Amino acid sequence: MIVIMKHGAAKQDIEAVAKAIMSQGLKADISSGEDHTVIGAVGDVSVLDMDKLSMMTGVDRVMKVSEPFKRANRKFHPQDTVVKVQGVEIGGKKLCVMAGPCSVESEEQLFGIARAVKTSGGLVLRGGAYKPRTSPYAFQGMEKEGLELLAQARQETGMPIVTEIIDPRHVEMFEMTVDILQIGARNMQNFQLLKEVGQTHKPVLLKRGLSNTIEEWLMSAEYILSRGNPNVILCERGIRTVETYTRNTLDLSAVVAVKSLCHLPVIVDPSHATGRSWMVEKLACAAIAAGADGLMIEVHNDPAHALCDGPQSLTPQGFDQLMQKARGFAALMDREL
Numbered sequence: 001m002i003v004i005m006k007h008g009a010a011k012q013d014i015e016a017v018a019k020a021i022m023s024q025g026l027k028a029d030i031s032s033g034e035d036h037t038v039i040g041a042v043g044d045v046s047v048l049d050m051d052k053l054s055m056m057t058g059v060d061r062v063m064k065v066s067e068p069f070k071r072a073n074r075k076f077h078p079q080d081t082v083v084k085v086q087g088v089e090i091g092g093k094k095l096c097v098m099a100g101p102c103s104v105e106s107e108e109q110l111f112g113i114a115r116a117v118k119t120s121g122g123l124v125l126r127g128g129a130y131k132p133r134t135s136p137y138a139f140q141g142m143e144k145e146g147l148e149l150l151a152q153a154r155q156e157t158g159m160p161i162v163t164e165i166i167d168p169r170h171v172e173m174f175e176m177t178v179d180i181l182q183i184g185a186r187n188m189q190n191f192q193l194l195k196e197v198g199q200t201h202k203p204v205l206l207k208r209g210l211s212n213t214i215e216e217w218l219m220s221a222e223y224i225l226s227r228g229n230p231n232v233i234l235c236e237r238g239i240r241t242v243e244t245y246t247r248n249t250l251d252l253s254a255v256v257a258v259k260s261l262c263h264l265p266v267i268v269d270p271s272h273a274t275g276r277s278w279m280v281e282k283l284a285c286a287a288i289a290a291g292a293d294g295l296m297i298e299v300h301n302d303p304a305h306a307l308c309d310g311p312q313s314l315t316p317q318g319f320d321q322l323m324q325k326a327r328g329f330a331a332l333m334d335r336e337l
């Protein structure tokens with residue numbers, strides 16, 4: 001349930017409504033926008049008296065929220081959330097491009113790619129250290145050493161780093177080393193992991209699961225938000241459909257839908273969505289046209305010999321070309337890049 005306050009409602013009236021909600025054992029989320037303040041009631045709303053609330057001073061109207069996601073709901077929080085990390089904003093006017101190798105493979109590989117990503121205008125360096133691989137015999141990542149290399153690359157380039165966390169026991173180590181915690185598609189519904197990252201204040205990049213609906217995705221975001229971490233970035237990375245030509249099917253309508261249903265920033269990963277490097281640039285531009293707040297792109301200095309996801313990785317030159325093309329689309333959408 002949400003209580004929408006009148007334009008310019010007094011602070012004490014807002015507080016009185018929040019108190020009335022909390023007195024019934026519910027939580028009250030206050031979201032102050034330019035036009036009006038919205039107070040969201042979270043918990044068993046059946047105990048609230050809607051008529052009583054709507055008659056309180058300063059209240060414009062009271063509305064039921066039918067969707068199961070509350071804190072992630074745009075009705076609760078009408079203005080866009082902008083996640084800030086080390087001077088980079090995700091969800092503002094400027095689009096945020098996160099790029100780097102699928103996996104950290106060596107110092108030379110990571111540092112070379114990191115420099116190229118920065119030169120071309122990437123704002124966040126990505127790189128997997130702990131890899132969730134389908135085969136237990138495939139390269140599992142450089143693990144702790146990979147995290148250390150990422151931290152060194154951040155120091156050298158000044159770019160914040162994003163990397164995937166696959167184990168709730170790693171939260172403390174990641175909190176100390178990493179700027180954005182990535183929850184991969186395969187772990188989107190690892191609820192214990194979601195609860196753990198929800199207890200940190202690190203931004204979380206939540207990828208959509210391979211076969212998950214928009215509502216399930218937003219409920220996973222709700223897990224993180226409900227534990228007290230408001231810094232969630234959503235990432236559409238393609239879903240499983242009947243089509244097998246591409247690795248996944250990029251669901252751009254989900255970007256449009258989620259931007260309307262939810263206030264969190266949404267970025268798009270056309271690399272994992274297509275699995276084919278030659279398709280990445282066009283879908284990156286399409287994502288910007290669909291209203292995405294940024295991109296996640298895999299870049300490798302030698303895709304043919306990459307230890308993971310080579311076929312979908314762009315060379316640094318390919319990435320530079322993508323950035324130039326994408327800039328035109330950003331301008332068309334009244335965004336910066």
Ligand code: PEP
Nearest residue numbers: 102184185186207237272
């Ligand atoms: C990745 O970003 O390298 C990755 C494994 O992505 P996803 O979880 O989307 O498959």
Ligand code: MN
Nearest residue numbers: 102298308309
């Ligand atoms: Mn990958």
